[in-house]
Amino acid sequence: MSILVNGDSRILVQGVTGREGSFHAARCMEYGANVVAGVTPGRGGSLFNDTVPVFNSVEQAVGETGANVSLLFVPAPFAQDAMLEAAEAGVELIVCIAEGVPVLDTARTLRYLEGRGSRLLGPNCPGLISPGSRCKVGIMPGAIHMSGRVGVVSRSGTLTYEAVSQLTALGLGQSTCVGIGGDPLIGTNFVDVLAMFNDDPETDLVVLIGEIGGSMEQEAAQYIKESFGKPIVSFIAGATAPPGKRMGHAGAIITGADAAAEAKNRALRDAGAAVVPSPALIGATVAEAMSGAS
Amino acid sequence: MSILVNGDSRILVQGVTGREGSFHAARCMEYGANVVAGVTPGRGGSLFNDTVPVFNSVEQAVGETGANVSLLFVPAPFAQDAMLEAAEAGVELIVCIAEGVPVLDTARTLRYLEGRGSRLLGPNCPGLISPGSRCKVGIMPGAIHMSGRVGVVSRSGTLTYEAVSQLTALGLGQSTCVGIGGDPLIGTNFVDVLAMFNDDPETDLVVLIGEIGGSMEQEAAQYIKESFGKPIVSFIAGATAPPGKRMGHAGAIITGADAAAEAKNRALRDAGAAVVPSPALIGATVAEAMSGAS
Amino acid sequence: MPPGRVAATPAEAEVICRDLGGRAVVKAQVYAGGRGKAGGVKLVDSPQEAREFAASLLGGRLVTVQTGPEGAPVRRLLVEEPADVSGEMYLAVTVDRASGGPMFIASASGGVEIEEVAATRPESIINEGVDVAVGFQPFQARRVGRGLGLEGKQLGAAARIMTSIYTLFMEKDLTLVEINPLVVSGDGGLVAVDAKIDLEDDALFRHPELAAMGDPEQESPLEVEASKAGISYVKLGGSVGCLVNGAGLAMATMDLVQGAGRLPANFLDVGGSADEGKVARAVNIMLADPSVKSILVNIFGGILRSDIVARGILAAYGEKGAGVPLMVRMQGTNVEEGREILAGSGLDVAFASTLLEVEEKLKALPR
């Protein structure tokens, strides 16, 4: 088992005929993901990669193929429209890769999703992957993953690949790796994903990779303290970042005491997480925690 | 028993210190309604009628008095704000009397209410009254009502008073009389009220007073046909109104075949309602239906 | 909109048509839909024909299904370049009662009234509701456009038009923006051949720029007078003037009049909080209507006191009511006092207590 996606996920790629969309859709398919449809307005009726039907609208794609997960490669200015279109069509999981979505567009999208059955992952995220079910819905390099029992949840892209490759190098496979995104407003946060890992019998331990900005790690710490029943290993990036400056991610900025890495590490340590002191030691810390736990 | 309000309703009057608000709040109290609070921004701390505390906000009024029904005498340009304020404070039933609320303000208010626990009655309605529990939340003349087992639901004000006085003159008392309002967009429609009357053991028969415009009466007819278990007497005003002209109420305009009185009468007759041919015969038709039913 | 100019005289119409190359569409400018069908729009093939058609319209009144039998005055014409029509579409945004918000309505069968399309080709009508929480979205515009059979560049153009009219609709608090017909022009672009907007009176307080745009000449003088007095009034074809409080009761009273074999001269709702002066103005409006042969007052008093109504009637009747029979039914507050005022006035008043009595006595009124 895995969380959010599995071998039965029927994946739709919005923006499938674009440069990024076609490149990554092909990589997902190579990995084994069940890409059942593409959507590009005006390109309906064609085939992607000679096999995947392309539709003019998400509504049509869902109606014809039963797609229930959508991977969006739509440029940021058009992402709100694409996310709302997917939600209106009843897609269960919407994965928005685009960086640079205006924050008020995300605010409107989150408001639209209230009371609907769709979950948004991102924006500005690498997507998610479940190596055990060969289901990759995102832009991460598939080859670094291996199937196993460690769950990974992260605000970052490449730092997650780094963490995963450390795990894989030590023989620690992953159940699901979820990139929640580096924007200040995102659809799925740490607590949402932790709750799913908590209920997943195939996940033994979770690696949480946070960063400066906001207080989502503190909320996660609160949840871990109160309700989480598995070991947690955490790393917070940006301990050396200066206050008031945006560090790449729109959400990575220290605007108050809570937003600093130190405060986040303290909260996680208080909640019982094994706080990793150096990004070089993520894998080693997990290995240690796994051996301690078993 | 009655629907929507009863002797336990704790009534709040928004705009209580205005000319209309103070006049009608006093009439409601005379009738026996349990008016527990008033709200007028800037007049908090004073007393209305020497007994009812006035607050600056609905939030404060609800917090201090446990009010769960709000009667709004706020002028139309400010009605959206007042309705949203009441909904945000958790008021269960919001009764908006004002005529002339911009229709897009009502649209936004209805959207805001989605997924919240508040019901809106109106705008542009006379309110509702339950003679048996001496609970009057509106502007209808209390004296014409008597307690009994006929439910009344209507898009109109004075025409409802006319119907009620015909009933009372014949000794046919009312369980609850609900004015849903004459605007094109309203918070509570015929079907909502009929469903409540259907479940009310103290209502034996329902008088439905519709008018030209829209297709709400057809939706009611559909519901009656499928699910309503009590006799219905209906009258539709505006059989002689010309198409394309607004007849006083913002919602009373014939814009298509469904909007005409004839189409509504036909649908109701098909659903089994006793369709009253003349407004002079509403009471007589109910008397006949009651004797037929028992 | 295609190129064109407004003409106020036949000579101007001729000149504009010549400037446009000799062919033009001439359109009567009135505040009502249905003008094409009513003979208010014509494709002319020469400046001379433009002049003749203009002469036949200007200064007259145009009766469409939306103007009522009296029609609307034609004071200006629009003389436009004819669109190269290869398919007429209908596109509008309005407020939908069932969904409680804005809704786009579109059809590939445009050029005629949408009610007619609804009756004859309902399957061709596309409805697209808008969630006011987020506004109209491009994916919805594409869905409507595809439903109209548009593709590529035309789909994009239609989406832009829809986005603009939605913005206009929301920013100006309109109740209708209608483009009919919307056509594909010779070069493949889209042209809004005719458009119409409906303002919302209730929202004009936020739009002083729109409130100032009204053309009172487009309403009848009695309607203008009633509107100024805050009275809800619609002129009808019969002879029994009706003065009522409340819109529902006013409609029911009209129905009662017709049920008694007479026809109402008007809808008139004097409102719940009228004073003596307002009642008098309402009576004056009816007395100023030459088709009014009798007046029926039907007041169910809640807030409105019967004595005030009586005084208002007296004030107006005293001047010029002689010869117009008056029937009064009042119920509610101070009803005895009101009756006494009228009974002691010397006016010839027929009183009724119930609607049944009103119905009976109506049959005795002059036709």
Add this chain to the structure above:
Amino acid sequence: MPPGRVAATPAEAEVICRDLGGRAVVKAQVYAGGRGKAGGVKLVDSPQEAREFAASLLGGRLVTVQTGPEGAPVRRLLVEEPADVSGEMYLAVTVDRASGGPMFIASASGGVEIEEVAATRPESIINEGVDVAVGFQPFQARRVGRGLGLEGKQLGAAARIMTSIYTLFMEKDLTLVEINPLVVSGDGGLVAVDAKIDLEDDALFRHPELAAMGDPEQESPLEVEASKAGISYVKLGGSVGCLVNGAGLAMATMDLVQGAGRLPANFLDVGGSADEGKVARAVNIMLADPSVKSILVNIFGGILRSDIVARGILAAYGEKGAGVPLMVRMQGTNVEEGREILAGSGLDVAFASTLLEVEEKLKALPR
């Protein structure tokens, strides 16, 4: 805003102060908060004093807590009538992460930075979230105003200010509108003594009028150069230049550098889809920084191919990299090819495979 004008020279400041009656507040115009505390704002009691204070600021740089150590250039001053301050409030609207939408933040303890208020008097901070489905409502404005202790006319004035700044916030896609302090003036009105807005870069495509307003002189030349190249770059105080792909990995790399007893010279995220030219520009930006004594490249290739990174590095180093030691850690696509390109280039490159190796080898770099 109180009356006042902008001065670009000390003489202008003197004239404006005289026009205002001899007393004025002179404020440095820079793109950063905290200028009051930093000595960029002064109440002057004569035109002469205005001139002197202006001379001390103009042409220099102002260092505030938000400008970083290099400060921001002062090219203009605002000379304003002094507000009759009887209580300083803070009022702002921003985007709240927890509630996922706009939020008003207010405090009766204004005049200092809100972070300071949050630390010292958190109970004085009022938060009022806005539902974007309906927008900011008057009842919310009254709640915030009452929370600030305002009543009557001032409450109304505060509500109008809040409504305006919310409209501005939404229409211009801002991430912050801040009034600090907001004060009650002598006549009982409210005056926004100082205000600040933050634009959102990601939304500038919808606001060309705002995009054109930027003043590149307010950023350091290296930041301007990086921004033009689409590179995310922040200058820091250390000596190890860091070139990384991905913001999280870039921050983690900085952390790693510090963990090894060195300090990073910069944050630099070259992005996931960089080409050779972009990598070269990134290297050039670091080489142009005199405090950079060594360069660490840390690339975890997903889309970004190692051979392209290697070629980009070579292109830039070839010109002026002599004497700046280079450490390269690349993982992912084409990593062998990338290594070969660098190894065969004659450059003195230290290679690492893992972050542990990087950490070890960092300790050998010059401080």
